[in-house]
Amino acid sequence: MAAEMEPPTLGDAGQTDFREIEDGEGFFVSTVTTIESPEPSSSDPPSMPAEGISTNGPKQEDISLDDDPEDLFAEATEEVSLDSPEREPILSDGPSPAITPVTPTAMLTPRMGLGTAEMFERALDEIEEDDSGDTFDMHIAVSDPEKVGDGMNAYMGYKVTTKTSMTIFSKNETTVRRRFSDFLGLHSKLASKYLHIGYIVPPAPEKSIVGMTKVKVGKEDLSSAEFVEKRRSALERYLMRTVKHPILLKDPDVMMFLESSELPRAVSTQALSGAGILRMVNKAADAVNKMTIKMNESDAWFEEKHQQFENLDLQLRKLHASVECLVCHRKELSVNTASFAKSAAMLGNSEDHTALSRALSQLAEVEEKIDQLHQDQAYADFYLFSELLGDYVRLITAVKGVFDHRMKTWSKWQDTQLLLQKKREAESKLQFANKPDKLQQAQDEIKELEGKVQQGEKDFELISKTIRKEVSRFEKERVKDFKVVIIQYLESLVQTQQQLIKYWEAFLPEAKAIA
Amino acid sequence: MMEEAREGSLSVSAQTIRVTEAVRDGDALTFIVISQKLSGSGEYHVARTHEDFQWLQQCLFSQEVVPGILGVIFPPLPAKPQLNAPTKVLKQLGFLAMGEDWRMYCMALETYLQQVAAHTTLSKNKCLENFLTSSEPPGRQRVRKGIFNRLSQAMEGMRKEGHKDVDDFFQTERDNNLTLTGCSKSATERFIDVVLTEQKLAVACGHFSTALHLCVEQEEDSAVLAFSKICVKLSEVIDSIKRNFESVAENNLSTLGLGLDLESRCQEAEKMDELKVAAEKEFDHVSGVAKQEIARFHSTRVELLRQALILWCEKQLETARDTSFRYSEHLQAFKGLGE
Numbered sequence: 001m002a003a004e005m006e007p008p009t010l011g012d013a014g015q016t017d018f019r020e021i022e023d024g025e026g027f028f029v030s031t032v033t034t035i036e037s038p039e040p041s042s043s044d045p046p047s048m049p050a051e052g053i054s055t056n057g058p059k060q061e062d063i064s065l066d067d068d069p070e071d072l073f074a075e076a077t078e079e080v081s082l083d084s085p086e087r088e089p090i091l092s093d094g095p096s097p098a099i100t101p102v103t104p105t106a107m108l109t110p111r112m113g114l115g116t117a118e119m120f121e122r123a124l125d126e127i128e129e130d131d132s133g134d135t136f137d138m139h140i141a142v143s144d145p146e147k148v149g150d151g152m153n154a155y156m157g158y159k160v161t162t163k164t165s166m167t168i169f170s171k172n173e174t175t176v177r178r179r180f181s182d183f184l185g186l187h188s189k190l191a192s193k194y195l196h197i198g199y200i201v202p203p204a205p206e207k208s209i210v211g212m213t214k215v216k217v218g219k220e221d222l223s224s225a226e227f228v229e230k231r232r233s234a235l236e237r238y239l240m241r242t243v244k245h246p247i248l249l250k251d252p253d254v255m256m257f258l259e260s261s262e263l264p265r266a267v268s269t270q271a272l273s274g275a276g277i278l279r280m281v282n283k284a285a286d287a288v289n290k291m292t293i294k295m296n297e298s299d300a301w302f303e304e305k306h307q308q309f310e311n312l313d314l315q316l317r318k319l320h321a322s323v324e325c326l327v328c329h330r331k332e333l334s335v336n337t338a339s340f341a342k343s344a345a346m347l348g349n350s351e352d353h354t355a356l357s358r359a360l361s362q363l364a365e366v367e368e369k370i371d372q373l374h375q376d377q378a379y380a381d382f383y384l385f386s387e388l389l390g391d392y393v394r395l396i397t398a399v400k401g402v403f404d405h406r407m408k409t410w411s412k413w414q415d416t417q418l419l420l421q422k423k424r425e426a427e428s429k430l431q432f433a434n435k436p437d438k439l440q441q442a443q444d445e446i447k448e449l450e451g452k453v454q455q456g457e458k459d460f461e462l463i464s465k466t467i468r469k470e471v472s473r474f475e476k477e478r479v480k481d482f483k484v485v486i487i488q489y490l491e492s493l494v495q496t497q498q499q500l501i502k503y504w505e506a507f508l509p510e511a512k513a514i515a
Numbered sequence: 516m517m518e519e520a521r522e523g524s525l526s527v528s529a530q531t532i533r534v535t536e537a538v539r540d541g542d543a544l545t546f547i548v549i550s551q552k553l554s555g556s557g558e559y560h561v562a563r564t565h566e567d568f569q570w571l572q573q574c575l576f577s578q579e580v581v582p583g584i585l586g587v588i589f590p591p592l593p594a595k596p597q598l599n600a601p602t603k604v605l606k607q608l609g610f611l612a613m614g615e616d617w618r619m620y621c622m623a624l625e626t627y628l629q630q631v632a633a634h635t636t637l638s639k640n641k642c643l644e645n646f647l648t649s650s651e652p653p654g655r656q657r658v659r660k661g662i663f664n665r666l667s668q669a670m671e672g673m674r675k676e677g678h679k680d681v682d683d684f685f686q687t688e689r690d691n692n693l694t695l696t697g698c699s700k701s702a703t704e705r706f707i708d709v710v711l712t713e714q715k716l717a718v719a720c721g722h723f724s725t726a727l728h729l730c731v732e733q734e735e736d737s738a739v740l741a742f743s744k745i746c747v748k749l750s751e752v753i754d755s756i757k758r759n760f761e762s763v764a765e766n767n768l769s770t771l772g773l774g775l776d777l778e779s780r781c782q783e784a785e786k787m788d789e790l791k792v793a794a795e796k797e798f799d800h801v802s803g804v805a806k807q808e809i810a811r812f813h814s815t816r817v818e819l820l821r822q823a824l825i826l827w828c829e830k831q832l833e834t835a836r837d838t839s840f841r842y843s844e845h846l847q848a849f850k851g852l853g854e
Contacts, residue, residue, distance in 0.1 A: 308732070308739070315730040322723040329719050333712040340705035347698040352691060356817050359824060475738030482745050483852065490752065490846040497839035504832040511824040514817065 138164040138243055140258070142236040145228045147215065148179075154216045155179050156228065158235060162258045168250065174259050180207075182263055183235055189253045190242070195398070196405045197459075198466035200474055201248065202241040203394040205234035230387070237391060244477065286404070295407050299464065305471055306403055313396045320389040327386060330378040334371050341367035355514040362510045366503050373496050380492040388485050392478065399474060406463045413456030420449040524639060527647055528553050529632035534625040537617040538562075542598055544617060546624060550647050559648045565595045567646065568624065570653055574642035575631065587637065587804070588788040588812045590630035591780035593623045609707055610772040622773055630815070688809060689789050696782040703775040710772060713764035720757035724750040748852060752845045759838040766830040774823025781816050785809070 144159040161175045187204035194201050211227040239258075243249045257263065297303050341364045348360030427442040531551035538545045543564055551558045572592045593611055611620045628647070631637050645653050727750035731743040788808065 308734070311732070312730075315726070318726045318729065319723070322719070322726045326716070326719045326723060329712060329716045333709065333716060336705065336708040336712050340702065340709050343698065343702040343705045347695070347702045350691070350694045350698050353813065353817050356820060359821075363824065472738065475736070475742070479738055479741040479745065482742065483849070486745065486749055486752075487846065487849050490842060490849060493752075493756070494839060494842045494846055497835055497842055501832065501835045501839060504828055504835055508825070508828045508832065511821065511828050514821040514824070 136244060137166055138162070138249075140236065140239045140243065142232050142239065145232050152216055155181075156212075156215060156231070158232060160239070160258065169255065170259065176258065176261055176263075178257070178263065180205075180212075180231070180235075181265070182257065183238065185263075186242075186253060186257045187238075190248060190251060193251070193253075194248065195401060196408075196463075198402050198406065198463040198470060199245070199247060200395070200398050200402055200470045202238060202245070203398050204238055205231060206394075233387065234391075237387070241391075241395075245473075286408075295410055301468070302403070302406070302464070306400075309396055309399055309403070313393065313400075316389055316393050316396065320386065320393060323381065323386045323389060327378060327381050330374060330381055334374040334378060337367055337371040337374060341365075341371060353514075359510050359514050362507055366507050369503055370500065373499060377492065377496055380489060384485050384489050384492075388481065392481075395474070399471070402467055402470065406460070406467055409456070409460045409463050413453065413460050416449060416452045416456045420446065420453050423449055525632055525644055525647075526553055527551060527559065527632070529629055529638070531558075532625060532628045532632060532647070534621040534628070537596075537621055539598065544596055544598065546621060548628070548647065561647065561650060563646070563652065567652055568592055568627075569595075571631075571642055571646045575637055575640055578640060587634070588781075588784050588808050589637070590627050590634070591777075591784040592627055593620060593780070596620055609703060610710075610768060610776040613707075613710065613768055613772075619768060619773060619776075622769070623776065626773075626777060626819075684806065685789060689786070692782055692785050692789065696779065696786060699775060699778045699782055703772075703779050706767065706772055706775055710764045710767045713760050713767070717757045717760040717764065720753050720760065724753040724757065727753065744852065748845070748849060752842075752849075755838065755841045755845065759834065762834040762838075763831065766827060766834055770823050770827035770830055774820050774827070777823075778816065778820055781812070781819075785812055 139162075141161045141163075142158050143161065146157050148155055148157045157177050157179050159175060160178050161173065162169070163173050165172060184204050184207070187201065190201045208227070208231075211224070211231070214221075214224040215228060242254060243258075248254055344360055344367060345364035348357050348364055351357040351360055423442060423446050427439070427446055430439045430442050527550040531549075533549045535547045535549055538547065545562050545564055546568075548561050548563055549558055569592070572589070575589060594608060596608065596612070596617060608620075611617075611623050613619055631643055632647075637643070642653070727746045730746040732739055734740060734743070788805065
């Protein structure tokens with residue numbers, strides 16, 4: 001059975017397609033046919049890797065594809081490979097992430113009603129464009145936070161507006177309402193689908209009990225308004241980061257989040273749901289594994305990068321702390337300036353000498369205006385820098401997570417190899433014990449394990465390759481992100497200064513006019 | 516060897532008096548006072564301590580009681596500067612304790628000397644001449660009692676009884692003075708807070724800039740290199756911001772800060788004067804002089820504050836323009852980065 005090696009098989013009718021793909025042409029055609037058969041095939045084994053491959057055949061063919069001089073196709077191959085034959089139920093609350101890696105839903109779901117060939121090409125285009133230019137054209141805005149309900153069951157609803165000219169979306173502009181747990185739900189789904197195969201999934205904004213309680217209780221003060229604004233901005237950045245990722249953009253969960261008017265309540269984000277408990281179990285298992293896995297790193301690149309990210313983590317945290325300090329002082333300056341403005345006004349009022357009095361009152365006004373400027377600048381400092389740095393500290397956690405998954409994948413592969421070895425030893429013993437049944441069984445098991453080992457190695461290579469690409473993408477995005485924010489900040493600085501100059505220029509004649 | 520304080524005229528030009536620096540001498544500060552001869556033939560360099568200034572002040576107080584001297588508003592002398600003083604003491608000095616190397620304090624002393632030298636009556640005091648010109652430190656001999664004791668007695672009496680002034684003019688002046696003293700003190704303190712915060716911001720910027728330098732990696736990878744470049748450029752921007760804060764704080768200190776401080780102390784001085792006047796028996800004569808003094812006082816005060824405000828505004832404007840230019844440069848540099 002040629003079927004289940006990764007690249008071409010998108011459906012259960014794998015065999016024929018595979019052979020066609022061997023030709024190197026008709027690649028798209030074959031996959032078109034495959035995909036149009038929308039067998040959910042959830043009854044099938046959940047993922048390909050789990051199945052045994054008996055021959056070496058597919059492997060060879062696979063290699064030939066990989067060696068295809070047209071790099072483009074080879075990459076496309078891998079992209080396609082992620083599109084498993086089976087479609088997860090859209091809400092992907094299905095097979096738990098703990099047991100088997102959940103391969104992501106076909107990114108080309110027919111429900112979009114477009115020719116899948118087009119989509120494939122577009123997928124390839126995306127991959128190309130990812131490196132060369134920016135034809136990504138999409139803008140998401142999160143706005144209009146509105147409190148829904150009362151008391152402790154209240155929540156904040158946000159309006160999510162998507163504007164795009166990309167044709168994978170059914171409309172140019174869509175508006176939906178979402179609540180915070182919806183965003184968390186989206187992230188949870190994406191994480192369960194993509195993290196373990198090496199994709200850096202942007203983390204969602206953090207829950208905040210204190211912040212939300214204030215909002216629920218109805219405290220209408222400056223700090224809760226700030227909290228809501230901070231959250232709104234964070235949600236917007238989260239969505240933009242998610243859709244900037246060419247793979248995640250095409251995920252049906254993402255598209256559903258952005259387009260569908262009703263979204264089933266994401267209960268799996270709550271702590272005590274089935275999925276929640278599973279998550280806790282996973283986390284514990286992960287922690288233990290991390291301590292026990294000692295990986296023989298054969299690839300220096302990973303070693304270096306891992307170290308680099310550790311360093312970056314520390315540096316960003318330091319920067320974040322510095323900026324927070326800056327923000328704090330800035331706010332203090334604003335308070336003090338306002339205070340001074342008031343006392344200058346009082347001084348002006350008590351002053352008999354008219355011209356001096358007027359000048360002092362003007363002084364008070366100037367100071368008040370400067371105070372306003374300081375407040376605006378504090379806003380800029382905060383939302384631009386501090387949040388950016390915070391985002392990146394969290395992103396790096398995701399990056400480190402991906403590196404950890406690679407370690408786990410390696411470990412699994414090694415474990416399977418060990419098991420295979422044991423079975424082989426057992427088999428050779430059985431050769432001499434005259435038990436044909438057991439011998440056959442052992443041989444069958446060995447065949448199965450051999451397949452698993454091969455799959456394990458493949459998985460490891462795949463995740464390594466994916467991570468390399470992802471890291472490269474991450475670093476480019478990082479440069480872009482920072483540059484954009486810094487330019488925005490500088491522009492605000494320049495503006496503030498210009499305004500300040502105007503104020504001083506206006507005040508000078510007043511000062512001179514004191515007779 | 517000093518002559519008795521008598522009529523005489525100052526041989527130096529009042530406006531040229533400078534207190535150029537403060538030299539640390541163990542636990543004490545010595546101030547260098549430079550003034551230009553009226554004859555234009557050179558200048559006087561003398562070194563004085565705060566004790567010497569106090570001596571001068573006492574000399575002025577203890578002048579022979581000439582008609583009208585009691586109405587004079589004596590220019591206020593800044594309180595004694597203490598090195599290694601506890602924060603509370605320094606806080607009392609307010610603005611004068613700030614600024615590097617006691618620069619603010621020197622400027623306050625300078626203003627004091629200029630005011631004394633410009634005063635029609637006080638400038639004639641021989642002590643001033645000696646103070647400014649004699650290479651030897653003025654004697655620390657005990658000063659004559661003179662009016663000084665009478666003043667303190669009178670003031671004590673006033674404080675205890677809280678006299679109401681016989682003359683409406685003076686009463687109004689006192690009331691105004693009271694309000695203004697309060698207001699200007701409060702304004703000065705608020706302004707100090709502003710300057711201190713600006714200085715804190717400058718320091719915080721410095722830390723941020725340093726933290727950015729820590730992010731620079733010597734990597735071959737182009738994306739990592741690009742990020743390092745960004746960090747370096749950003750730290751330059753933050754340095755500019757830091758310098759801006761430092762300039763702004765400096766400007767605040769040296770112009771308006773000083774002006775406000777002087778204003779406060781002048782108000783205090785006026786208050787003392789009014790107390791004297793109210794207590795004095797030679798009221799009629801004194802009140803004439805006092806009214807003149809008060810008028811003069813006000814016009815000087817207004818002029819001083821005006822100058823301070825103008826200077827402040829001009830300096831801040833200059834700083835703002837300079838900074839704006841630098842920020843624009845940074846912006847251009849950033850936009851062109853890594854194209």
